[in-house]
Amino acid sequence: MRRQTRGRLPALLGAGVLLLAAGQALAQADVRRGEKLFVECKACHALGPTTDANALGPSLAGLFGRKAASVEDFRFSPAMRRSNLAWNRQTLDAFLADPQAFMPGNRMPYSGLADAKERADLIAYLSQATAAAK
Numbered sequence: 001m002r003r004q005t006r007g008r009l010p011a012l013l014g015a016g017v018l019l020l021a022a023g024q025a026l027a028q029a030d031v032r033r034g035e036k037l038f039v040e041c042k043a044c045h046a047l048g049p050t051t052d053a054n055a056l057g058p059s060l061a062g063l064f065g066r067k068a069a070s071v072e073d074f075r076f077s078p079a080m081r082r083s084n085l086a087w088n089r090q091t092l093d094a095f096l097a098d099p100q101a102f103m104p105g106n107r108m109p110y111s112g113l114a115d116a117k118e119r120a121d122l123i124a125y126l127s128q129a130t131a132a133a134k
């Protein structure tokens with residue numbers, strides 16, 4: 001009996017370390033996965049300084065810290081213009097989870113990204129890609 005207990009303790013410690021490592025990996029956003037998720041957004045959003053003439057959505061260059069609907073070469077919906085929002089991790093997370101619930105009447109034809117981890121990855125990618133394009 002005693003020998004068994006002694007043998008189990010290191011095994012339990014080992015499992016604990018593994019769990020900790022897994023938790024850390026989850027907490028860390030995966031920028032490369034975010035880049036893959038951005039493929040969906042890319043159809044409508046450029047990252048360069050000007051909005052693509054044929055694009056359905058505004059350029060996302062310099063997105064973080066920017067006021068919503070402040071891209072001059074794009075005609076935003078009244079809902080977006082009146083939102084009085086600034087884009088940051090929190091507002092982007094809420095908007096991308098369910099655009100219509102978060103901002104009723106906005107004209108972004110996108111139903112939302114339900115998975116919180118995927119949103120974190122996408123936002124991590126956006127924070128790099130939209131800053132680089134400034």
Ligand code: HEC
Binds near residue numbers: 041043044105109
């Ligand atoms: C089918 C086209 C389309 C897709 C796909 C799309 N968007 Fe949009 N997006 C728009 C349009 C149109 C607007 C402007 C909405 C308005 O004025 O109400 C917008 C607005 C935005 C804004 C606000 C911009 C600002 O300057 O205030 C952000 C941020 C945004 N989209 C991010 C994303 C992300 C991230 C994705 C991918 C998950 C995405 N969009 C997918 C068309 C799209």
